[in-house]
Amino acid sequence: MAQHNQFKLLCRRRFLPLFLSLTTAAFNDNIFKNALLVMLAFRLSEGQANALINLATGFYILPYFLFSITAGQLADKYDKSVIIRILKLAEIFIVILGAYALIYNSRTLDFLVLFLLAAHTAIFSPVQYAILPQHLQRQELMGGNGLAQMGSFAGVLIGTIAGSLLAGYTKPGQPGLFDIGWIMVIVAIFGYLTSRWIPTAPSSAPKLHIGWNPLSQAWRILRLTIKTPSVFYAIIACSWFWLVSSAYLAQIPSFTRNILGAREPVITLILCCLSIGVAVGSLMCESLSRGRITFGIVPVGALGITLAGLGLGWSAAQFETLSGASVAEYLRSDGAYAILIYTALLGIFGGIFIVPLYTIIQDRTEKTVRAQVLSLNNVLNAFFIVAISLLNIVFLDVLKITIPQLFILIALLNIAVITFLFCKLPEFIVHLIIWFSSRLLVRTTHGNLNQIPKKGAALLACSPDGKLAPLLLMDTFSRPIRFVLPRSIYEAPVLHFIFKNYGTNPIIHDITEGEEKVSGDIQNALGNGDLVCLFPSTGTNKDHTQDNRVSINRVLSGITTPLFPIFLQGLNTHRNNKSKKRQKLLSKVHITAGAAITPEDTKTFHQ
Template identity: 45%
Template structure:
C-alpha cells in the first residue's frame, strides 16, 4: 500500500521530520539567494548585473565541489540524524551573519554569505539522500524521493516568492531587510527543532579514515561508482539536469528585465512556473512508478526537456515587449501563454527525469559507501553548475548571444547528452519500451507477486502465450529477470536489443546446437550461483492454440545442477493479441486490441526437490484458469 498513496509517508516519523528539515533548509537558502539576485538585477546596469548574478550562482555551488567529498565520508562515518542536527545549528549562525550582511548593503559581503550557505548545503547533501534508503522500504523509495524533490522545489518556489517580494521593498526604510533577516533566522531555528525529531540512522562505515583531499577522494569514489555503469551514468544524468536547471533559473531575472520587459513580480511568476512544474512532475513520476524505480520515464523526461526547451527559446525570442509590465499585464500579452506553458513543461519533464535517477543511484549503491557516492554526485552537480554559470557568462557576455538563443543551445545539447547516456546504459531504452507496452496495448494487473523473493537465486516459470511475455513479466516484477528463452525468439529484431540488455540466456535444442546448449546450462548455473532471478517458459515455444503445451524436462535438469525455489506464474488475457498465434502467425495482421486487460499471477514457491515438469504444468494451469 505504501506506493499507492505516497503522501502516507508524510504521516510517518521515519520521513516527516526529515522532510520538514530539508524543506525549511531549501526555503532559507532561496529566500536569501533570490532576494540578493533580484536586488542586483534591478538596481545595477545590465552588464554589471549579469556578471554578479552569474558570480552569485557560481559562489553558491562552488562549496559542493570543494567540500562534498569530505561531507560524504563524514555522513558514512556518523549517525546521520546527529549530523543533520549539527548542520542545522551551523545554519542558525550563518543566518545571523546573513542578516548582518543584508543590513550593511555590501553586495560582496552578501556573496560571502551565499558561499557559506553553499558550504552548509554541501554537508547536508550526502546525508539528505543517503538517509532515505535507511529509513524507507524499497517500495517507498521512489515515493520518498518524489516527495523530497516536490518539497525541495516547493520550498524553492516559496523562498523565491518571499525573497523576491521582500527584495522589492529593501529600499523603503530597510523594511524588507528586517523581514528577510527575521525570516532566515527563525526558519533556521525551526529547522534545527525538526532535525531533533529525526530517528537515528546508524553509521554504515564508522571506522573509515577521512581523506580531506577532495581531488583524490572524488577520484577514488568515481572509480568505485564506475564499477556499476548504471550508477555512474545516473550521476552524469543527474548532474546534467542541474546544469540545465541552473542555466534556466539563473537567467530568468535578466530574461524578465531585458527580453520580456517585465518587473520583479514577473520574475516570481516565471520561477513559479518552473518550480511548480518540477514538483508536479516529481509527484506524477512517483505515481506512475507504482512503487518501483521506473527507468522508462527517464527517456520521456529527456525528450520533453529538449522539446519544451526549444519551444521556450522560440517563444521568448519572438516575444515583443510592450514596456515594463507586471505579472498580470504579461499574462494578458500575446505569446505569454506559450512562455509560461513551456517553462512549466520543462519542470514537469525534469521531475520525470530526475526522480528515477536519484532512486536508482540510491538503490544500486553499496550501503557502506552510499553517502560517498551521493557526495561524488554532488561534486559532479557542482561542477556542471559551475559550467552552467561559465556558459552563461561566455555566451551572453563574451559571444553576444541573446538569452533565447542560449536556451536553444542548451536544449539541443540536452538531446546530445541524452543519446550519449542512453547508449552507454541501454537499460533506460529497454525500460521505456516495456513501460510503453504496458501502458498502451495492455492494462496489466498483478496478483501474488509478493511470493517472489526480494533477493537470492530463484526461478520463475510461466506459460508462454506471446512474443511479449518476457517484457510484461519484466515490467511487473520488481527484481531484474534473466530470461532463458528459445534462441530464435531471442534473435528477433528490436526484441533482441531488449533481451540482450537484460542479459537473457538464449537456448535451443541439444540436437540443433550441442555447444550452445551446453553453454546455456553453464550460464544458467552461474547465474543462480550469483543470486540472479531467472525466468523460464517450460513449454519451450509459444502456444498455437492458447492451451498449455507439455512442459519440457529442462527445468528438472536445471534444478538437479542448482537446487533453488521455483515460483509458478501465469499470464492471463494475452491469447488473441497482436503478438500471439491466434488465427495465424503473430504480427500477420494489424493490432486489433488496445488497453486489453492482462493479469500476471504468481503462486506459492515450490522447493527444488518437489518440482517436476508435469506437476508444475498443472499448477500453472490452475493459476491461469479459463482466462487464456
C-alpha cells in the same frame, strides 16, 4: 509487490522530520539568495549589477568544490542524523548573520552569508540523499526521492517568492528587510527542532579514514564509480540536467526584464511555474514507474525537456517586448501564457528526468561509499554549472545570440548529449522499451505477488508465453529475472537487444541442445539465489511447442526449489499458425501468482 502510496511516508517518523529539515533548508537558502540578487539587479546600474551577480554566483558555487567530498566521507563515517542536527543548528547562526547583513546593507557580509549557506547546502545534500536508503524500503525509494525533490522545490518556490517580493518592495532600512530576517530565523529554529526527531542512521563505514584533500579524494571516488557504468552515467546525466536547468534559470531575470519587458513580480511568476513543474514531475515518478527503480522514464523526461525548451525559445522569440509591465499587464499580452506553460512543462519533465537518476545512484552504490559517490555527484554538478556559466558568456556576449536563441540551442544540445549517454549505457533504452510495453502496448496490473520471495532462489512458471510476456514480467518484478527461453525468442532483433543489456543473462535452450546442460544452468542459477522464470508452453507452432514442453518438464525433474505459477490474464498468444490474434493496443493484462507447486505439476499450464 504491493502498490505503495508515497504520501504515506509523510506520516512516518523515518521520513517526515527529514522532509521538513530539507524543506526549511531550501527555503532559507533561497529567500536570502533571491532577496540579495533582486536588490543587486534592481537597485544598481546594469554594469554593477552584472558584475556583482556573477561574483555572487561564484561565491555560491565554490563551496561545492571545497566541501562536498569531505562531507560525503563524514556522512559515511558517522551517524547521518547527528550530522543533520549539527547542520541545522549551524543554520540558525548563519541566518541571524544574514538578517543583519541585509538590514544594514553590508555587501561584505551578504557575500559571506551566501558562501556559508552554499557550504551548508553542499554538506547537507549528500547526507540527505544517503540517509534515505537507510530509512526507506527499496520499493519506497522512488516515491521518497520524489517527495524529497518536491519538498526541496517547495522550499525553493516559497523562498523565491518571499525573497523576491519582499526585496522588490523595500529599500535598505525599511521594515520589509526585517521581515526577511525574522522569517529566516524562525524557519531555521523550526528546522532544527524537526531534525531532532530524525531516527538514527548508523555509520556505514566507521573505519573510514578521512582524506582532507578534495582533489585526490574526488579522483579516488571517480575511479571507483566508473567501475559501475550505470551509476557513473546516471551521475553524468544528473550533472547535465543541472547544466540545462542552470542555463535557463540564470537567464530568467534578464529574460524577464529585457525580452518580456516586465517587472520583478513576473520573475517570481516564471520561477513559480518552473518550481511547481519540477515538484509535480517529481511526484509523478512514483506512479509512472509504479515504485520500481528504473531508467525507463528518464528518456521520457529528456525528450520532454527538449520539446519544452524548443517551445519556450520559439514563443519567446515571437513575443513583443513590453515596457515595465506588471503581472496583470504581462498576462494580457499575446504569448504570455504559452511562455508560462512551456516553463511549467520544462519543470515537469525535469522532475521526471532527475528523480529516477538519484534513486538509481542510491540503489546501486555500495552503502560504505554511498554518501561519497553522492558528494562526487555534487562536485560534477557544480563543474557543469560553471561550464554553462562560461558558455553563456560566450553565447550571449561574444557570439551575440539572443536569450530565446540560447534556449533553443540548449534544447538541441540536450538531445545530442542525451543520445550520447543512451548509446554509452543501452540500459536507458532497454528500460524505456520495457516501460513502453507495459504502459502503452498493454496496461498491466498485478496482484497476489507478495508470496514471491524478495530475496533468495525462486522458480517461476509463466503462462501464457509470447514475446511480450518477458517484458511485462521485467516491468512488474523489482528483482532481476533470469528467463529460460528458446533460441528463436532470444534471437528476435528487439528482444535480443533487451536481453543482452537487461543485466542478467537468460538461459537459452532449443530442441538440439542437451537437457542436462539446461537443467544444470537452471540449478546453478537457483544455487546463486537467482529468480528464474520459464515458460512451459513457449514456441510459435504446435509441434515446436510440444517438443519444448517435454524438454522443460524433464530438465526440472531433479529440481526441488518451490515453483510459483504466474498467470498473465488477457495476454494473447499464437497457439498455431491458423488462428493468430493480435494484442490490442492498451488492452488490460493482469499478472497474478498462484500458490507454490512442485516442478512436476507444470503440466497444469498446458491445459
